[in-house]
Amino acid sequence: MSLITKQNRISVKPFATLPPLLEIPAISPPTPSVSVSDVSSRWGAETAPGVDLAEGCLLTKAVKYTHRIVSWVDCACSGDSRLIEELIDELGICHLAEFKIDKPCNLSFLESYIHTSLNDFAFIAVTASSSTLEGLISLLQDDNNMRQQKIDDYGDVYSRSPDVFSSPYIRDPMLELVALHPHHFLPLGSALTIYDPASCTLKNYFAAEDNCLRESPKAHSPRLPPFRHTGLRHPLGYPNVFLIALNAEIKFRRYFRRTQQSSPLPDDVVALMRRTMDLVDLIYWIPVPKKGSPGEEIVAERMGLEVGDTDDIQERYWSWITARHREDRQETRAFRNMDPEQRKAYVTALIAGPDADYWPYNESLGPTSTASLYSDKSNVDAWMNDINP
Template identity: 35%
Template structure:
């Protein structure tokens, strides 16, 4: 559930939700993950789209359509807390991160995910989504230019969310705990659409596994092709890449506090994380954030840098109906 947290970089979005505890599974050679924001909180009641919507959409990552897709939010607020939801939406709007008339249930903030990926992303923190290296670089230049206009001329940031480079952003999946996501050589498939000689369309899946360097690749060799960048297939209501970045920034902050896991990641994942944090810092441009904080009176709500916004103590991360959701 989105809230606010005072960090060294100023007031930033955070979440009151704590990941579930990840217990050891000796038979699979998996150790428990010790993290300062874990809890034994009950699972969520997934917000499911209706059956017609599920048959028309494919998984954001694997591109496989199925009836069991679940909707994942990148930024969410506590259920039945309309005041919190309104403040989060207002904060994003004042910062120029979303277009006019945005709300947290807008399609630009939601993607369909395979159940396993959704749970691994939303509840377990095994993976994050970010943008491709090229998209991250392009968006960083764009945001930096808007920040300079704000600093020099006082002009609010204004982004065209319906056109490139925001509408055609490429995304990547970064595995923070690869062997917990795919233990014992298990695989995940990326599906591409092929048209046969008789004009029949068919999805063809290519399997990817955890390579020796911990990256998701076509084979065990660290030089084999990595799981490719992907786009969403919508022709409108494009995914807002800025919301993807803000979600990733929350998870990366948690990840870096959780031990020495970062150093075990492959070079490509480390580079993507570094670029993601750079873009997040640009989005959280201090003068713009300060203006939003003052306008919405958020300073007291965010708490101190040592607060619990990045994962509440056990029992405090549930919605009013008893369920909980992650930063997504």
């Protein structure tokens, strides 16, 4: 955007302010004179809490001011991050922490053209390597079997075992770049340059004739190998391999829905994509009590089903548990939006009924009568509906 100064000269907005990076000093633009429009400057490099630009691109390992942050799970379409965050919490794939879109485990730096190729065009995807996928699938199968046994025995849905998150497949996963459209990603004359920090050397990879990324366009040259995150972060801030897989699965699912590709991908690449989709199916899986199990009777009672009316409980359970989760999320959001006094009144009422010390102070919180609010469930629901989140 061009600007006109008071001296009738063409100018532009102030250049970006750049922070120091490794051994590189900061660059701050001079204070604009009074004759220049006061367009405010901006940071030239993207920043994110807990993610250092100095760790470089997740894939190429190069360090640049022009890198961009990728959110592996995002809310770009809905604009409401809460629903995504609550769903990730329900899936139980982030250890010991309430998930937020802007948490480091969901963020990585990528070179600008790689970011665009991944997010905007879906030329590429990042997933776990074949060996890591097999390890993750085995982990979740065992964990899901344990959760299935619990619901069959006790009718309860248990969260994931903490042992899952101690696995090296999660703590230090090997990742792999899948070029869904390699010749669109790297057209003629383009190369993917990988930096090796240990040897300070560069290696180029090209879209080869067999639709792989190789050191030359010929099918016999070495392929782009798997890679891992190398930045220095708190262990809970490492890129979460489950979130990366969720991102990749969307791209793979859409790829397979397309018409027959003119240049099919190699069989091993397709197999990697299919196994990623298998992993994500295990992530989304919800245990349902088996027919005839003790858990089926317990769940049927909780659902309010009559004796003998459990023929389709497996199908009805999905709708019931989904509705329960939705209600829980609504109540949680209402509680989060209360001020401290409202929270105190709410918790006091839940534990011991309405308290005269707190209850009538704010009529917007709910009823001011001392009648019991919890004689039955309908009264609880009515009181919750009166809360203004």
